[in-house]
Amino acid sequence: MNNYTSINDIDNINSWIADAKQIKANPLKDVRLGLNKTIGLLFFNSSLRTRLSTQKAALNLGMNPIVMNVSGDAWGIEFGDGTIMNGNTAEHIKEAAAVVSQYCDIIAVRAFPTLIDKAKDESELVLNAFKKYASVPIVNMESATGHPLQGLTDAITISEHSKKTRPKVVLSWAPHIKALPHAVANSFVQAMHKMDVEFVIANPIGYNLNKDITSNTPIIHNQTEAFKNADFVYAKNWSSYDDYGQILNTDPYWMITKEKLNTAKFMHCLPVRRNVVVEDAVLDSDSSIVIQQANNRTYAAQLVLKKILETL
Amino acid sequence: MNNYTSINDIDNINSWIADAKQIKANPLKDVRLGLNKTIGLLFFNSSLRTRLSTQKAALNLGMNPIVMNVSGDAWGIEFGDGTIMNGNTAEHIKEAAAVVSQYCDIIAVRAFPTLIDKAKDESELVLNAFKKYASVPIVNMESATGHPLQGLTDAITISEHSKKTRPKVVLSWAPHIKALPHAVANSFVQAMHKMDVEFVIANPIGYNLNKDITSNTPIIHNQTEAFKNADFVYAKNWSSYDDYGQILNTDPYWMITKEKLNTAKFMHCLPVRRNVVVEDAVLDSDSSIVIQQANNRTYAAQLVLKKILETL
Amino acid sequence: MNNYTSINDIDNINSWIADAKQIKANPLKDVRLGLNKTIGLLFFNSSLRTRLSTQKAALNLGMNPIVMNVSGDAWGIEFGDGTIMNGNTAEHIKEAAAVVSQYCDIIAVRAFPTLIDKAKDESELVLNAFKKYASVPIVNMESATGHPLQGLTDAITISEHSKKTRPKVVLSWAPHIKALPHAVANSFVQAMHKMDVEFVIANPIGYNLNKDITSNTPIIHNQTEAFKNADFVYAKNWSSYDDYGQILNTDPYWMITKEKLNTAKFMHCLPVRRNVVVEDAVLDSDSSIVIQQANNRTYAAQLVLKKILETL
Numbered sequence: 001m002n003n004y005t006s007i008n009d010i011d012n013i014n015s016w017i018a019d020a021k022q023i024k025a026n027p028l029k030d031v032r033l034g035l036n037k038t039i040g041l042l043f044f045n046s047s048l049r050t051r052l053s054t055q056k057a058a059l060n061l062g063m064n065p066i067v068m069n070v071s072g073d074a075w076g077i078e079f080g081d082g083t084i085m086n087g088n089t090a091e092h093i094k095e096a097a098a099v100v101s102q103y104c105d106i107i108a109v110r111a112f113p114t115l116i117d118k119a120k121d122e123s124e125l126v127l128n129a130f131k132k133y134a135s136v137p138i139v140n141m142e143s144a145t146g147h148p149l150q151g152l153t154d155a156i157t158i159s160e161h162s163k164k165t166r167p168k169v170v171l172s173w174a175p176h177i178k179a180l181p182h183a184v185a186n187s188f189v190q191a192m193h194k195m196d197v198e199f200v201i202a203n204p205i206g207y208n209l210n211k212d213i214t215s216n217t218p219i220i221h222n223q224t225e226a227f228k229n230a231d232f233v234y235a236k237n238w239s240s241y242d243d244y245g246q247i248l249n250t251d252p253y254w255m256i257t258k259e260k261l262n263t264a265k266f267m268h269c270l271p272v273r274r275n276v277v278v279e280d281a282v283l284d285s286d287s288s289i290v291i292q293q294a295n296n297r298t299y300a301a302q303l304v305l306k307k308i309l310e311t312l
Numbered sequence: 313m314n315n316y317t318s319i320n321d322i323d324n325i326n327s328w329i330a331d332a333k334q335i336k337a338n339p340l341k342d343v344r345l346g347l348n349k350t351i352g353l354l355f356f357n358s359s360l361r362t363r364l365s366t367q368k369a370a371l372n373l374g375m376n377p378i379v380m381n382v383s384g385d386a387w388g389i390e391f392g393d394g395t396i397m398n399g400n401t402a403e404h405i406k407e408a409a410a411v412v413s414q415y416c417d418i419i420a421v422r423a424f425p426t427l428i429d430k431a432k433d434e435s436e437l438v439l440n441a442f443k444k445y446a447s448v449p450i451v452n453m454e455s456a457t458g459h460p461l462q463g464l465t466d467a468i469t470i471s472e473h474s475k476k477t478r479p480k481v482v483l484s485w486a487p488h489i490k491a492l493p494h495a496v497a498n499s500f501v502q503a504m505h506k507m508d509v510e511f512v513i514a515n516p517i518g519y520n521l522n523k524d525i526t527s528n529t530p531i532i533h534n535q536t537e538a539f540k541n542a543d544f545v546y547a548k549n550w551s552s553y554d555d556y557g558q559i560l561n562t563d564p565y566w567m568i569t570k571e572k573l574n575t576a577k578f579m580h581c582l583p584v585r586r587n588v589v590v591e592d593a594v595l596d597s598d599s600s601i602v603i604q605q606a607n608n609r610t611y612a613a614q615l616v617l618k619k620i621l622e623t624l
Numbered sequence: 625m626n627n628y629t630s631i632n633d634i635d636n637i638n639s640w641i642a643d644a645k646q647i648k649a650n651p652l653k654d655v656r657l658g659l660n661k662t663i664g665l666l667f668f669n670s671s672l673r674t675r676l677s678t679q680k681a682a683l684n685l686g687m688n689p690i691v692m693n694v695s696g697d698a699w700g701i702e703f704g705d706g707t708i709m710n711g712n713t714a715e716h717i718k719e720a721a722a723v724v725s726q727y728c729d730i731i732a733v734r735a736f737p738t739l740i741d742k743a744k745d746e747s748e749l750v751l752n753a754f755k756k757y758a759s760v761p762i763v764n765m766e767s768a769t770g771h772p773l774q775g776l777t778d779a780i781t782i783s784e785h786s787k788k789t790r791p792k793v794v795l796s797w798a799p800h801i802k803a804l805p806h807a808v809a810n811s812f813v814q815a816m817h818k819m820d821v822e823f824v825i826a827n828p829i830g831y832n833l834n835k836d837i838t839s840n841t842p843i844i845h846n847q848t849e850a851f852k853n854a855d856f857v858y859a860k861n862w863s864s865y866d867d868y869g870q871i872l873n874t875d876p877y878w879m880i881t882k883e884k885l886n887t888a889k890f891m892h893c894l895p896v897r898r899n900v901v902v903e904d905a906v907l908d909s910d911s912s913i914v915i916q917q918a919n920n921r922t923y924a925a926q927l928v929l930k931k932i933l934e935t936l
Binding site for chain 2: 028031043046047048049051052053055056059060069072177270271272273274275276280283284290291294295298
């Protein structure tokens with residue numbers, strides 16, 4: 001595999017899930033595969049799980065992780081073509097990506113959207129610039145429109161916890177005080193489309209995700225109705241896509257409660273705001289599998305890195 | 313050993329000191345003990361010695377250290393129970409600690425006190441939350457009320473440099489321009505209580521430490537008198553405990569001088585403000601053992617990590 | 625070798641270049657040389673190439689790199705002698721350097737000039753304090769007046785790309801919107817003095833570098849004339865040395881263009897501001913060897929670390 005930047009880079013999700021489970025059963029099996037190989041983790045934004053689990057995955061493969069907070073540690077990076085660089089940016093991505101490629105065998109990048117300029121965000125400016133100008137494989141650690149390490153993690157987690165051949169999975173919007181990206185929701189939708197599940201999305205009016213991504217997935221504006229017979233409820237806030245980046249609704253009615261959840265398992269990518277997105281009673285119960293889900297971040301990342309290392 | 317969060321976790325200080333000296337004599341003896349084990353160093357506050365020496369200790373044991381500045385690198389963490397998280401904190405310690413436990417075999421935490429809210433500081437909110445919600449051993453890299461890696465270091469250093477069976481050790485308050493925590497002083501007092509030394513504390517009126525910690529230790533408000541026949545003078549500033557977090561005194565009289573020190577050895581945890589806490593003539597003389605003391609930070613940390621690794 | 629803080633620490637540049645080329649041909653040959661050795665990379669300023677390439681070099685030698693952003697991660701450091709430290713600095717370099725020496729086998733330091741206080745900058749306050757108070761070898765990762773890892777890199781790169789016995793090399797000042805240090809230019813001049821090249825400097829009136837460093841090098845104020853028959857054009861902005869730290873000229877005429885470059889190879893230490901220092905047409909053409917040059921940063925650093933490790 002060359003890059004892992006989208007759920008669409010997964011050729012066969014069932015085979016990937018099976019591989020990830022094998023890695024999880026024996027995480028150090030390939031501890032010599034990445035020996036003397038270096039992965040550069042470049043963060044344009046904050047990170048806890050991704051930062052730690054990707055390092056852990058690299059270490060399990062014997063790699064050397066080098067972590068850099070781009071803004072704090074290095075220089076402001078310019079992405080425009082033909083720019084006269086007499087402003088705040090000191091280095092063009094053409095040089096930055098090419099240079100980092102010479103010190104690292106794999107580059108992993110986190111770069112959130114603006115949530116202001118839809119066209120810019122959808123162009124995946126930062127991620128695509130790295131793909132274009134780097135000479136080594138690129139891993140997406142959450143970009144403007146996707147978080148495919150999370151989406152793969154979610155697929156693994158559902159497969160592990162499912163007791164049915166074809167479980168019902170609900171992606172439910174939930175309230176939040178800040179305008180959040182669509183990346184996690186998008187990748188989750190794409191992952192579910194690759195799996196044998198009954199999949200529906202629950203969100204308020206005005207909060208439909210990009211319809212090119214949701215495609216034929218039923219979108220239900222009544223949360224209670226959507227949750228009926230659900231086996232998994234995946235909660236996530238996102239800002240409006242149509243009214244791009246806006247907060248149209250903070251109605252606490254949409255918070256996930258123990259009552260509404262019923263017998264379904266509760267999932268969330270974390271960090272999660274307690275008693276805003278979901279009530280304590282859910283997170284503190286056995287219905288919640290958010291910690292197990294976060295644990296799978298390591299094995300999703302490790303599978304991706306392994307597949308890349310095998311082709312280096 | 314499960315956690316190392318207080319000097320009280322040391323069962324037999326003489327045996328620990330002996331072990332630390334053996335590690336110091338051959339630091340790479342156990343370089344395979346921690347192979348493929350990861351320690352997460354989580355800093356809520358600045359650090360130089362602790363940051364470097366704990367990494368060095370982990371490397372000497374073959375471990376992989378992962379360092380994270382919590383505030384800058386990740387998300388604001390919530391510690392309150394039942395909080396409706398619609399403010400500045402984005403992730404609850406319940407999730408954060410449980411999640412990090414899945415990527416790291418040991419978690420080490422630095423979290424300073426507020427010096428405003430005594431009850432909150434004494435509850436050791438952050439440290440105890442990690443103990444409660446993490447599923448792996450916790451190491452205290454300086455908490456609100458204790459710095460047990462420093463206290464153990466200090467015990468080792470006194471043992472190394474003592475020429476008497478029962479040396480006289482003085483912990484002396486010294487002036488400072490900022491309100492500082494009690495953690496180092498507290499752990500030093502607790503360590504001295506475990507050793508066979510003649511121990512007294514010298515501090516101005518109004519600066520007595522928590523009497524539950526000082527217990528029966530003589531507290532002398534006359535520095536000259538306290539220093540008589542001292543073999544070791546350990547200087548440290550702390551803010552008032554009774555008038556919590558206040559600076560009541562900046563009298564330069566309390567600065568440690570060569571003259572007052574006489575033949576005693578000078579100790580300090582560092583960083584130290586020269587010519588405020590102690591004059592140059594002390595630090596630049598052979599009476600000062602602060603550098604040797606800082607060196608022992610590695611072996612104190614290595615002993616603690618070794619003891620934890622042996623039980624994993 | 626004890627320290628590497630200046631191009632003057634290179635005894636025989638041709639032999640060093642030959643060694644660096646051998647390392648580049650087989651970067652992992654000495655992967656056991658630095659086993660269980662630690663290098664501390666201390667950054668007082670931003671860094672991308674130096675940060676990553678020095679880590680990569682250390683890893684290629686089997687060393688453990690520990691990276692610290694001094695200002696953000698640790699304490700404000702005092703450099704003055706005899707200072708009463710009741711201000712913003714919390715730790716004196718005497719302690720800091722001595723302490724870090726106990727955790728790291730080599731210390732590498734980046735500390736930029738003030739560009740305000742010429743005497744202070746030329747005294748190399750920070751770098752020399754580390755040399756004085758550390759007990760382990762010091763590597764200069766760019767100091768107030770020199771960047772010898774870059775200068776060595778540049779020499780290697782010219783040697784690799786030269787098709788003549790004695791190529792003509794031009795160091796050309798170029799415009800920039802910020803006041804920049806002289807360090808890279810100084811080290812490049814010093815490196816060229818050690819090589820068998822025809823070397824000239826092109827800069828506007830008022831921008832002559834320190835004449836103790838440029839020595840007998842021809843300084844030409846007409847860029848076109850200087851570029852005649854050039855094999856290598858090394859572009860770099862610096863602020864005025866005589867009118868210390870001032871920007872006297874931003875004339876775009878001095879920008880490097882494809883036309884002016886003619887058949888010469890283009891070099892720059894990076895980061896470079898496109899269409900200010902040099903036009904896109906140069907950087908995006910085969911005339912530019914800036915990426916190959918950046919790649920050599922790893923091997924220059926690895927050679928330096930290897931030479932130091934061999935004497936530890």
